[in-house]
Amino acid sequence: MSRKIFFVTGNANKVAEMQSILDLSNAGIKIEQIIEDIDEISSDDVEKIVLNKARQTYAKYRMPLFCEDTGVFIESLNGFPAANARFVFEKIGLKGILKLMDGESNRDAYMLTAICYMDNEKESHVFSGKMDCIIADSIRGTFGFGYDSILIPKSLDKTFGEDESKKHMISARAKAFRKFMEYLNNQQNPINQ
């Protein structure tokens, strides 16, 4: 019998991505989306954002649920756009990011995902995943969403937009989500702990 948990997000792409990662892990978990237009806090810190969001949402729904946030941190831009990745994407797009990076030799960046899970009001569990990457010099490929077409994982030579075959293994979101699945698995089967 599969266990149901709720993913609080307005982003259907993220739900599909989590589901794909989940299918790989065969963990007997079923994810259902909750669309809840909650006020997120303004912060550079993705862990702080998901913790706040999960607490607010849990207080309302009182069901096992998790929130996720992913930031993009570009070294030569002092960490911009950080946890404001979505806002910046919507406003200036990948073209804006590439324009800011024009002529910049240091193209190091990382993606950082934080997931916060709550199934009771006293505890919250945060899982994070990081992926080092470099910013491509142009938009490359059409797979994926968000920053996928300009981020080249350091362990690959292509963007996720060009080749998404390893995305569910190595992305920041996948790493955070796998830690979360391990936690749930141990919770269900405490003998493994």
Add this chain to the structure above:
Amino acid sequence: MSRKIFFVTGNANKVAEMQSILDLSNAGIKIEQIIEDIDEISSDDVEKIVLNKARQTYAKYRMPLFCEDTGVFIESLNGFPAANARFVFEKIGLKGILKLMDGESNRDAYMLTAICYMDNEKESHVFSGKMDCIIADSIRGTFGFGYDSILIPKSLDKTFGEDESKKHMISARAKAFRKFMEYLNNQQNPINQ
């Protein structure tokens, strides 16, 4: 006898600016700064941000207080950086903004300030002020702070960085603040209402 109200901000430049505007209005109001590291919400909407911040802060201090937020909205960048003006300034600076605007012929923008005042827990009063401007093609002048050196008010041909003589009359912050002062003045002298 002057009346004391509290300004919740970490930005000493803003306190000085409010005080200068206040000196012009001769309203018998004294401003004192409260530095409170409260979690602001992430939003495009400066009114929503100050309302949330004032409510949180009032619940804690229960003293007459106000919060202020100013956004910069650049038309050709879909309103970027909006209410994230400070975050963007800290990360990519005015040079980053100018780089994004490079080659852009539409340089229209506006600044929008919202102030929220509370002196009891049931009511909150929001005052806003707007200033239309254009984005300069380079950093011009050294007066002021924040975006002052790249914003040319439409009624002037210089940035506030070059000439701040009219700033306390025409800026978005000055306009919002004057509405707020009028409100306080009418509150003290209800015969004027």
